[in-house]
Amino acid sequence: MNEPMIQPVTEPPTEPMTEPPTEPTDEPPYVPVGTGPVGTGPVGTGPVRFDTKIAVLLRADLEPWQRLNVTAFLVSGLGTTLPELIGERYEDADGVSYQPMFRQPVLVFEGTKETLKAAHGRALTRALPCAVFTADLFTTGNDRDNRAAVRAVPTADLDLVGLAVYGPRNAVDKVLKGARMHP
Numbered sequence: 001m002n003e004p005m006i007q008p009v010t011e012p013p014t015e016p017m018t019e020p021p022t023e024p025t026d027e028p029p030y031v032p033v034g035t036g037p038v039g040t041g042p043v044g045t046g047p048v049r050f051d052t053k054i055a056v057l058l059r060a061d062l063e064p065w066q067r068l069n070v071t072a073f074l075v076s077g078l079g080t081t082l083p084e085l086i087g088e089r090y091e092d093a094d095g096v097s098y099q100p101m102f103r104q105p106v107l108v109f110e111g112t113k114e115t116l117k118a119a120h121g122r123a124l125t126r127a128l129p130c131a132v133f134t135a136d137l138f139t140t141g142n143d144r145d146n147r148a149a150v151r152a153v154p155t156a157d158l159d160l161v162g163l164a165v166y167g168p169r170n171a172v173d174k175v176l177k178g179a180r181m182h183p
Contacts, residue, residue: 050104053172054078054085057119057179059161060110066161067182070133074164075106077131082166111179116160122175123165124155133162 056071079085079102087103111119123130136149136159150158165175 048104051169052104052167053169054102054104054106054166055109055164055172055176056106057109057111057116057163057165057176058182059113059116061113062161066138070162071108073133073137074131074162075102078129078164078166082129085166108182109176109179110182113160115178116163118177119165119175119179120158120160120163122177123163126167126171126175128165128167128171128175130166131164132158132160135159135161 054075056074058067058070062070085102085104086100089100090098092098120130120132132150134150134153136153137146138161140146140149153159165172167175
């Protein structure tokens with residue numbers, strides 16, 4: 001008789017990471033099962049590791065309300081055009097349904113104006129999906145004017161205050177070179 005093959009069991013970390021790394025790394029974050037892609041197994045079977053990364057890079061001199069506003073706008077740009085990033089709908093114990101969200105964490109970084117400009121150039125060179133937020137968008141009040149404000153400025157002259165990027169983990173880490181995790 002054939003004996004079943006025994007597969008080695010990989011144990012999850014005994015303590016979850018409490019602070020994210022200060023700089024982008026090739027090491028994936030620990031993500032509890034259930035927050036990852038559909039079909040990753042029941043809760044408690046181990047960590048989900050993504051080979052992709054969603055990252056937001058904010059200019060360090062933004063006011064707190066601006067950081068939140070820019071982050072929300074930027075990630076909406078990825079979620080609306082990359083359906084593979086979106087998980088399934090949520091439902092509570094009473095059966096109330098909620099909107100689906102990203103299937104993986106969004107890591108938020110900060111850097112100088114120069115860091116942001118360099119990251120933007122690297123994202124474009126690598127043809128990674130990205131969304132931009134420029135300083136001009138703080139003075140507009142609607143989508144039509146936002147798009148017109150970006151369209152009016154050549155790529156090299158965009159006054160970037162935020163960038164969202166998605167792609168293979170290593171490529172995104174290279175784009176974010178010089179940035180640090182948001183405090």
